[in-house]
Amino acid sequence: xxxxxxxxxxxxxxxxxxxxxxxxxxxxxxxxxxxxxxxxxxxxxxxxxxxxxxxxxxxxxxxxxxxxxxxxxxxxxxxxxxxxxxxxxxxxxxxxxxxxxxxxxxxxxxxxxxxxxxxxxxxxxxxxxxxxxxxxxxxxxxxxxxxxxxxxxxxxxxxxxxxxxxxxxxxxxxxxxxxxxxxxxxxxxxxxxxxxxxxxxxxxxxxxxxxxxxxxxxxxxxxxx
Numbered sequence: 001x002x003x004x005x006x007x008x009x010x011x012x013x014x015x016x017x018x019x020x021x022x023x024x025x026x027x028x029x030x031x032x033x034x035x036x037x038x039x040x041x042x043x044x045x046x047x048x049x050x051x052x053x054x055x056x057x058x059x060x061x062x063x064x065x066x067x068x069x070x071x072x073x074x075x076x077x078x079x080x081x082x083x084x085x086x087x088x089x090x091x092x093x094x095x096x097x098x099x100x101x102x103x104x105x106x107x108x109x110x111x112x113x114x115x116x117x118x119x120x121x122x123x124x125x126x127x128x129x130x131x132x133x134x135x136x137x138x139x140x141x142x143x144x145x146x147x148x149x150x151x152x153x154x155x156x157x158x159x160x161x162x163x164x165x166x167x168x169x170x171x172x173x174x175x176x177x178x179x180x181x182x183x184x185x186x187x188x189x190x191x192x193x194x195x196x197x198x199x200x201x202x203x204x205x206x207x208x209x210x211x212x213x214x215x216x217x218x219x220x221x222x223x224x225x
Contacts, residue, residue: 001025001026001046001047001115002025002026002027002028002043002044002045002046003020003025003026003027003028003045003046003047003048003049003111004027004028004029004030004036004039004040004043004045004047004048004049005017005020005027005028005029005030005049006029006030006031006033006035006036006048006049006050006051006054006059006062007029007031007049007050007051007077008031008032008051008054008055009051010031012077012100013029013031015104016049016104016107017029019104019107019108020108020111023108023111023112025111028043028045031054031055032054032055032056032057033054033056033057033058033061033062034056036054036062037062037065040065040066045072046072046073046115047072047073047074047075047111047114047115048066048072048073048074048075049075049077049107049111050062050063050074050075050076050077050094051076051077051078052076052077052078052079052085052089053078053079059076059077059078059089060088060089060092063076063089063092063093063094064092064093066093067092067093067150067152071140071150071151071152071153071156072153073095073096073114073115073153073154074093074094074095074096074152074153075094075095075096075097075098075107075110075111075114076089076094076096076097076098077097077098077100078097078098078099078100079099079100081099083190086191087190087194090154090191090194090195090198091194091198093152094152095114095152095153095154096110096114096154098110114153117157117179128160128163128164130163130166130223130225131211131212131223131224131225132144132145133159133163133203133212135156135159135160135163137160140156142156142159144202144203149202149203150202151199151202152198154179154195155195155198155199155202157179158175158179158195158196158199159199159203161175161178161179162212162213162221162222162223163223165223166223166224166225167222167223167224167225168222168223169216169219169220169221169222170220170221170222171219171220172189172192172220172221174220175192175220175221176192196213196215196221199213200212200213211224212224
C-alpha cells in the first residue's frame, strides 16, 4: 500500500517517513500545494496524510480537489484543536484528524486501522441494495435510483454498515467502534453527527426529513427498510 504525505515541516516528515516505511508502506512526499497537485495527478494512493497549513495554500482546498475524483482516505494533520476546523475538515471529506504534537505510535494505529477497514470492505459481499440505494463493493460505486453518487471513504463505510444491518438500531458507540476499531476515544459523537448529516445530504430525498437513516432518540440510528 502507498501513502502520500503533504506536509512542509521537514523534521516531522523525517519522523513520519521512518515510521511509515518501518510498517512496510510505500511513501511519496509533497511539501507544498503545488507539489501535491503534481504528485496526485501522477500517482494512485491508498491514504493521504494532509497538513492543514501549507506555505502556498490550505490543506482544506487540496482535500476538496481530491474529493472531486477520489474517495481515498484522508487524515488531516493540524496544529489547531479548534472544533470549527475539525468539523470543517470532516465536512469537506476528511476521514480523520490528529492534532500536533502527536505520538507517531498513535498516528500509525490510526493509519493501520483505516487501511485495514478499507481492505475488509473490499472483501465482503459484492453488492448491497435497499431503499433505492445500491452499493457495488468491488467497484466502490454507490447508486441512488440508478444514478451514481459520490461518497467519501468514511461515508461509504458508514453507508455499508447501515445497509448490512437493516431495521436494527445501532448505538453511536457501536458505530464508532466499527469505524475506528483501534480506539473509540479517537472520535466522539460530534464527529459521527457530521458524518451522518453529510451522508443524509447525499442519499436522502429530503435530508431534513430523512426516510432511510433514522435517528432513534436516546438509542442511536437505524437503516429503515
